[in-house]
Amino acid sequence: MRMRKVKRIAIIGGGNLGHALARGWVKAGLLKAKNVHVTRRHPDRLATLKGEGFSVGTDNQKAVLDADCIILAVQPGQLEDVLSEIASVVDVDSHTIISVITGVTMDRIASRLPDGVALVRAMPNTAVETMTSMTCLAVDTHRSGVEVAESLFDVVGITLVIDEEMMTPATALCACGIAFFLRTIRAAAQGGTEIGFHADEALLLAAQTARGAADLILQNGAHPESEIDRVTTPRGCTIAGLNELEHRGFSSAMIRGILTSAARAQELG
Numbered sequence: 001m002r003m004r005k006v007k008r009i010a011i012i013g014g015g016n017l018g019h020a021l022a023r024g025w026v027k028a029g030l031l032k033a034k035n036v037h038v039t040r041r042h043p044d045r046l047a048t049l050k051g052e053g054f055s056v057g058t059d060n061q062k063a064v065l066d067a068d069c070i071i072l073a074v075q076p077g078q079l080e081d082v083l084s085e086i087a088s089v090v091d092v093d094s095h096t097i098i099s100v101i102t103g104v105t106m107d108r109i110a111s112r113l114p115d116g117v118a119l120v121r122a123m124p125n126t127a128v129e130t131m132t133s134m135t136c137l138a139v140d141t142h143r144s145g146v147e148v149a150e151s152l153f154d155v156v157g158i159t160l161v162i163d164e165e166m167m168t169p170a171t172a173l174c175a176c177g178i179a180f181f182l183r184t185i186r187a188a189a190q191g192g193t194e195i196g197f198h199a200d201e202a203l204l205l206a207a208q209t210a211r212g213a214a215d216l217i218l219q220n221g222a223h224p225e226s227e228i229d230r231v232t233t234p235r236g237c238t239i240a241g242l243n244e245l246e247h248r249g250f251s252s253a254m255i256r257g258i259l260t261s262a263a264r265a266q267e268l269g
C-alpha cells in the first residue's frame with residue numbers, strides 16, 4: 001500500500017499537547033502553519049496560535065473535511081462528543097486518525113468511526129515542541145496508518161512502535177515522565193542556587209548537565225551505571241553526593257512515581 005503523504009492536519013483539542021504538536025510540526029518544517037487546523041470550544045484561547053498563522057476554529061467537522069490526518073487531542077471524557085460530531089465526515093479512503101488520548105483503546109475509537117479507517121494511538125510528550133519527544137505508537141493488526149504516524153512523530157523526536165497494552169506504561173514513563181525529569185532539573189537548580197549560583201545560571205547549568213547525561217546514553221549507547229563509574233572517584237565528591245541521594249530514597253522515589261502514574265493512567269479513559 002502506498003503511504004499517504006500528510007498535507008493538512010486537523011488537531012481536535014487545542015490544549016497543552018495540541019499547541020505543542022502544532023508548533024513542533026511547523027518548527028520541524030513538516031507543514032506550514034496555515035495547513036495545521038486546531039480546534040477547541042473556546043476559540044479565544046487559540047488567539048496566540050492564530051497570531052502565529054495557524055488555522056483555528058470551533059468547527060470539528062470542517063477541520064476534518066479540510067485535513068488528511070486527524071489528531072484527537074481532547075481529554076478522555078471529552079472524546080465521545082468529538083467522535084459523535086466527526087464520525088459522519090471521516091473518510092476511510094483519505095483520513096488517518098491518530099489519538100494521543102490517555103487510556104482510550106483503538107477498539108473503542110474504531111467502534112465509533114467508519115469501518116476500516118486507518119487508526120493509530122500515539123503517546124508523545126510536550127517535547128514535541130522542541131522536536132525531542134519520545135513518542136510510543138500502537139497500531140491495529142493491519143498496521144494501517146503506521147507510516148503516516150511515524151512520518152509525523154519522527155520529525156518531532158524519536159518513535160517506538162509498541163503493543164497497545166504497553167500504552168499505559170508508556171504514558172507513565174514518557175508523558176508523565178517529562179514532568180519527573182523537569183522536577184529533577186528544578187531541584188538540581190535549587191541546590192545550585194544554595195551553593196552560590198544565581199537562579200538563572202543554576203537552571204542553565206542543571207538543564208545542560210541533564211541534556212549531557214541523556215546524550216551519553218542516546219548518542220553513545222552508554223549504560224547509566226558505566227557513565228557513573230567514570231565520574232565517581234574513590235572517596236570523591238560525586239560518590240559522596242550520589243550516595244546521599246540514594247540514602248534519601250532518590251531511585252526509589254522515581255520508581256514509585258512511575259508506578260503511581262501508571263496506576264492512575266490505568267484508571268483514566
Ligand SMILES: NC(=O)c1ccc[n+]([C@@H]2O[C@H](COP(=O)([O-])OP(=O)(O)OC[C@H]3O[C@@H](n4cnc5c(N)ncnc54)[C@H](OP(=O)(O)O)[C@@H]3O)[C@@H](O)[C@H]2O)c1
Nearest residue numbers: 013014015016017040041042073074075076078101102175
Ligand atoms: N499534556 C501532555 O503532556 C500529554 C501527553 C500525552 C498525552 N496526552 C493526552 O492528550 C490529551 C490532551 O491533553 P492536554 O494536556 O493537551 O489536555 P488539555 O490541555 O485539557 O486539552 C484538551 C483540549 O481539548 C479541547 N476540547 C474539549 N472538548 C472539545 C471538543 N468537543 N472539540 C474540540 N476541542 C475540545 C479543550 O478546549 P475547550 O475546553 O476550549 O474545548 C482543551 O483545550 C489528553 O487525553 C491527555 O491524556 C497529554
